[in-house]
Amino acid sequence: MLQERHALSGIYQSLYELRKNIEVAIVGGGVCGLTCAVALKRRGVPVQIYEAAAHFGEVGAGLGIGTNATRILDNLEVLDDVLKNSEQGGGSKSIHASWAAFLDALVQHIDKDQVHFNKRCIGVAEVGPKPSKLVITFSDGTHASADVVLGADGLKSAVRGAVLGTDPFSVVSFSNTVCYRGLVPMEVAKAAGVTRSYTERPICYVGEDKHLIVYPLMGGKLINLVAFSANYEAAIGEQSLPRDEPSVMPVLPDQLLDEYKAFGSEVVTLLGCVKQPSKWVINVVYPPLQSYVKGRIALLGDAAHAMLPHLGAGAGQGIEDAEVLSILIGNPQTTLENVEEVLKVYDEIRRPRAQKVWEGSVESGRIASGHGPSGNSVEGLRKDFTGMWDFVWKYDLNTDVQAAVRTLEERCVFVPRSRV
Ligand SMILES: Cc1cc2nc3c(=O)[nH]c(=O)nc-3n(C[C@H](O)[C@H](O)[C@H](O)COP(=O)(O)OP(=O)(O)OC[C@H]3O[C@@H](n4cnc5c(N)ncnc54)[C@H](O)[C@@H]3O)c2cc1C
Known part of the structure; x- marks a missing residue:
């Protein structure tokens, strides 16, 4: 049994060497970009972060994080620090974190030389013969290159322009x-x-x-x-x-x-x-994106699906995106040659899920403002809110990741594990 495990880990090790050739650039160092950077780093994927601001910064004082996202943070070994620095106890349940504490907990896991501040992305383009590099252009006239670019640059995302092929603001709605x-x-x-x-x-x-x-x-x-x-x-x-x-x-x-x-x-x-x-x-x-991905460029967090805050789930969805991206890009079978196919599957599993939460956020706001199906009496609100968060918090991300891997095997992108 032990020998078998060693043999398997040897195979995975050689596949892992291939995977290490994929260089990822994350545009935007908010909670979703940073979570993604930590998750990729843990899975051995080289990653650089390009942030427009001069330092990482909070969007608000506090942030509600549901069990779906705290489970991920726990796996990434950042949850304890978030809880400690937010002066909030408790295990991997839903929490109200201090935003600053959350950022601090993530930043501890990122090396200084992985982060580039004052780098406002204004465009991403594919340059050179296949397998080509993606070149990110910044507002200061400088450039950076990577094999995969992840746009975690928030609601007013510039990377979204490269995915849409049109004005990235065309989907920003009041x-x-x-x-x-x-x-x-x-x-x-x-x-x-x-x-x-x-x-x-x-x-x-x-x-x-x-x-x-x-x-x-x-x-x-x-x-x-x-x-x-x-x-x-x-x-x-x-x-x-x-x-x-x-x-x-x-x-x-x-x-x-x-x-x-x-x-x-x-x-x-x-x-x-x-x-x-x-x-x-x-x-x-809004309207919702038709895809979060184009080629080797993918969106996550608010860049992909900024939503109303009424379920307290926007960042949580970005954290789910980050985890799925890191698991799929970090899979030993993902290579420079097949990563486009892998990102397509990321889009296929993440888009319906995040859109469902987006729609739930609208519904939750309507209920809380007295426009729910059962009206604005205490009983009506109780009825409409009962179970409202279940689909957000009780979500099983592992099942979706397993389905993604199966899809990649069916499409012959990955070799079925039974044959590895
Ligand atoms: C009032 C309110 C309450 C909320 N409450 C909750 C809650 O309780 N729970 C929850 O889960 N969510 C909540 N949200 C949603 C949550 O704030 C967002 O979903 C989350 O911040 C998105 O994170 P992000 O990293 O995708 O984007 P952002 O936090 O917007 O980070 C984007 C980062 O990219 C950088 N950037 C922007 N443009 C560029 C560029 N061109 N080049 C390089 N860098 C760039 C920015 O400087 C920033 O650092 C709330 C939102 C609001 C408005």
Whole structure:
């Protein structure tokens, strides 16, 4: 048995040598790009990250991560650090992580020489005879080359242009939803007269076209507020916003209070403690992409499927993308010659899954804003929300990965394991 295992590991080792020839470039060092880099590195795939900003940065204070994604982070051995630095205990369950802690936990696993800051991608093109290199052009006039380019450059992805073959912004649509975000130290809230304890779990206040989610961060020392306001009369994509309009802007505390004054004194007192609220215009990828992949270029995370945040699952979907990409590219049988076929299968398994979550996010927002099928009574909301997260959290990624490998075997891209 031991001998057999050694023989097999020898075969895998020689296949692995072939795989090591594939150089991957990730454009964008947000949570999805970094997760993908960590996952690829663990599977022995050389990877470089090109990030537009001068350093890695948070998009918000906190991030909900469901069990589907915490399982992946656990496998990558970053979950413990996320939990520790978020001052949140618990095993691989759903968590509310500090965004900064999440980034720190990932960055620890990446070497400095793998990261290139101030590199804003403006295009990706195939250059030279087969097997050609992909050349990434940056706004500073420099270039980098790779065998595979993964676009993790968020909603306004430049890499998406290379996949679509057209304007990457043509699929960036206003979701008719804005949100206000703010942080309140628990001490400040108590001193102001807030009576409810927000230390244990998220609490959602619901009203017509609006809802407000309140959850603890840093072990309950901070309260994170996300207040949504939406127009359900319009269809997504009906209204487009000026391309250069910033999606995040500061607002006056009075504007926030005015929007939610009908929510009662507890909420008004809590919102009154927010010193510097910000307003977020939520854009999404719509209409959905017909493919996440073109040749050896693939999209992941918000670049592929930016969605409404109502299931708290956007980053989680990107984490799933990252894991599937790394498993497939890192498979001992993936080579420079067949990696295009492998990425096609990535698209085939990830696109329907992420789109289902995208649609669930719309539905969840409608329910929370009083437009669910059972109305906005407490019973109606309970009924509509029952089991809402099951398909997101209880997802079995391994089954999909196994199906992807089977498909590659059926297409004679991979040699069936029974014959290796
Ligand atoms: C209000 C709100 C609440 C949310 N809450 C949750 C939640 O609780 N749970 C959850 O799972 N998701 C949540 N999301 C969604 C989540 O924020 C996103 O899905 C996630 O940040 C996407 O990660 P990403 O790495 O794909 O993109 P981003 O986080 O946008 O990162 C993209 C990176 O690429 C860089 N970049 C951009 N353009 C270029 C370029 N041309 N060249 C090089 N680099 C580039 C950027 O600087 C950035 O570092 C929420 C979103 C919002 C708006």
